[in-house]
Amino acid sequence: xxxxxxxxxxxxxSEEKYGWGTAQVVCPEGWHLSLRxxxxxxxxxxENVYGDSSGWALKSTSGWxxxxxxxxxxxxxxxxxxxxxxEPTGICRGGDCRYKGSxxxxxxxxxxxxxxxxxxxxxxxxxxxxxxxxxxxxxxxxRCVSDKNTIFESxxxxxxxxxxxxxxxxxxxxxxxxxxxxxxxxxxxLNYKFGTCDSTQEGKVxxxxxxxxxxxxxxxxxxxxxxxxxxxxxxxxxxxxNVKEIKKYNGxxxxxxxxxSSWYSWEEAGANDLLPECKQSIEFKIDYFNDTAYICKEGFxxxxxxxxxxxxxxxxxxxxxxxxxxxxxxKTKAGDFACVDNSWKKMNQVEQELGLCSEDKxxxxxxxxxxxxxx
Numbered sequence: 001x002x003x004x005x006x007x008x009x010x011x012x013x014s015e016e017k018y019g020w021g022t023a024q025v026v027c028p029e030g031w032h033l034s035l036r037x038x039x040x041x042x043x044x045x046x047e048n049v050y051g052d053s054s055g056w057a058l059k060s061t062s063g064w065x066x067x068x069x070x071x072x073x074x075x076x077x078x079x080x081x082x083x084x085x086x087e088p089t090g091i092c093r094g095g096d097c098r099y100k101g102s103x104x105x106x107x108x109x110x111x112x113x114x115x116x117x118x119x120x121x122x123x124x125x126x127x128x129x130x131x132x133x134x135x136x137x138x139x140x141x142x143r144c145v146s147d148k149n150t151i152f153e154s155x156x157x158x159x160x161x162x163x164x165x166x167x168x169x170x171x172x173x174x175x176x177x178x179x180x181x182x183x184x185x186x187x188x189x190l191n192y193k194f195g196t197c198d199s200t201q202e203g204k205v206x207x208x209x210x211x212x213x214x215x216x217x218x219x220x221x222x223x224x225x226x227x228x229x230x231x232x233x234x235x236x237x238x239x240x241x242n243v244k245e246i247k248k249y250n251g252x253x254x255x256x257x258x259x260x261s262s263w264y265s266w267e268e269a270g271a272n273d274l275l276p277e278c279k280q281s282i283e284f285k286i287d288y289f290n291d292t293a294y295i296c297k298e299g300f301x302x303x304x305x306x307x308x309x310x311x312x313x314x315x316x317x318x319x320x321x322x323x324x325x326x327x328x329x330x331k332t333k334a335g336d337f338a339c340v341d342n343s344w345k346k347m348n349q350v351e352q353e354l355g356l357c358s359e360d361k362x363x364x365x366x367x368x369x370x371x372x373x374x375x
Contacts, residue, residue: 017092017139020118023107024179027144032152033109034143036131039121043129046081056127058084065101067125076102076125086123092139105140111180112136151181166192171209186213190226197224205229210251231266238264246273271305278303286316293334310334314344327356 018026027033046054059078065088067076078086090100102125110119117133120140124130134140147153151174155167158176165176166184173189174181184192190213191197194206201215202224214229234249238256245256246269254266255273271289272278278296285296286308295308295316308316314337315321318330321339328339329347336347338356350373351357354366361375 016141017089018107018142019139020107020112020136023140023142024109026142030147031144032147032150032157033107034145036108036110036119036121038145039106039108039129039131050081053127055123055129057081058086058129059104059123060085060087063101064088065125069126078127088123088125089141091134093135093137094139097139105134105138106143107140109180111178155181168192186211187226197226199224205234207234207248207250212249235266238266240264244273275305278305284312284316286313288333291333310337310346311344314346318344327358329356 023033043054046057050057056078057080059076059080061077061080064076064078066073068074076088086104088099088101088104090097091103091105092098104123106121108119108121112118113133116136118136120132120134120138122130122132151169154169155174155176156162158179158181160179162176163178166188167174167176167181173184173192175184175188186208187197190206190208193208194204195201197215199217202217203215205212205214212229212234213226214233215224216227217224231249231254235247235254238245240258242256243258243264247254247256247266253269253274255269256264257267258264271287271292271294275287275289275294276282280298280303282296283298283303287294287296287305289305293308293313293316294305295312296303297306299306313334314330314332317332318337321342321344323342325339330337330339334346336352337344338347338351339345340356347356350368350370353368354373355361357375363375365372365374367373
């Protein structure tokens with residue numbers, strides 16, 4: 001993507017510029033015309049460093065007209081940080097080229113609308129970048145991107161021969177439509193993944209991309225279609241036969257719980273459903289669920305996972321605090337702990353900056369960003 005594609009198109013007197021139609025197919029085998037999303041990813045990466053000056057980072061260091069910002073004349077040249085060396089070659093229609101010195105345009109892989117306009121990326125004398133629509137007969141630059149690690153390496157180019165076919169890439173389903181890969185509808189993705197919804201599939205529930213769908217018959221029973229499954233349809237019965245069973249619905253895990261001797265219900269799965277069984281042999285063990293520390297402890301009638309206090313987490317991860325470990329500092333997910341008087345004590349911000357306050361430091365002063373402190 002770092003250089004303009006150079007290919008003299010018949011009938012053109014402006015090298016390195018192409019009409020929309022040619023631009024969509026001109027990249028060599030193993031490469032594709034850059035997508036708007038690929039430009040966007042590049043700009044977002046640059047914006048993390050250069051803010052609104054991502055365009056400046058890609059433009060050439062000479063050749064650009066000056067720009068006027070808030071009445072002040074500034075250079076329109078860029079920094080060419082990545083070697084893209086985007087020059088202000090203007091925008092052409094046929095042999096008529098304009099805006100040389102102040103503009104450069106690049107086609108993206110995009111469909112043309114009914115009025116003959118398509119998407120392109122534009123650079124001007126200001127330090128930012130721009131995106132818009134331009135008529136198909138405009139002649140713009142082309143930047144090709146390697147197919148490696150993209151949808152095109154996985155599914156290939158969308159050609160006439162592949163029209164209407166469905167493919168999966170990066171957990172998303174796409175359909176080849178008018179030479180472009182577009183996101184497939186949920187029905188199309190379900191038919192591709194699980195087969196057509198018909199009488200043989202009636203009542204079956206499938207989970208796809210964290211959405212539960214059911215094959216449902218029409219009210220007359222003569223047609224079938226995919227529909228959103230209810231929680232009851234997706235999870236099925238919860239009874240004494242499947243207590244503690246875990247199932248997934250719309251991306252969330254649920255467990256079958258016995259609420260009373262005769263009442264069972266699906267509820268969001270928690271620590272006691274998804275962590276290893278809490279029993280006497282692992283009493284006081286620390287484990288984590290949803291970034292929260294839990295401790296295995298004896299409850300009212302059995303051992304259960306309970307949210308651990310900071311001290312319990314420290315003891316469970318660090319072991320006993322003994323006299324031999326006096327003032328020893330250890331780090332945990334919950335913060336820094338110090339062994340003081342045979343128990344783990346969480347250190348506050350000042351202690352983390354200055355160290356523990358002990359007898360040998362009595363009377364001394366230290367200064368931090370939060371002020372001066374005396375031991």
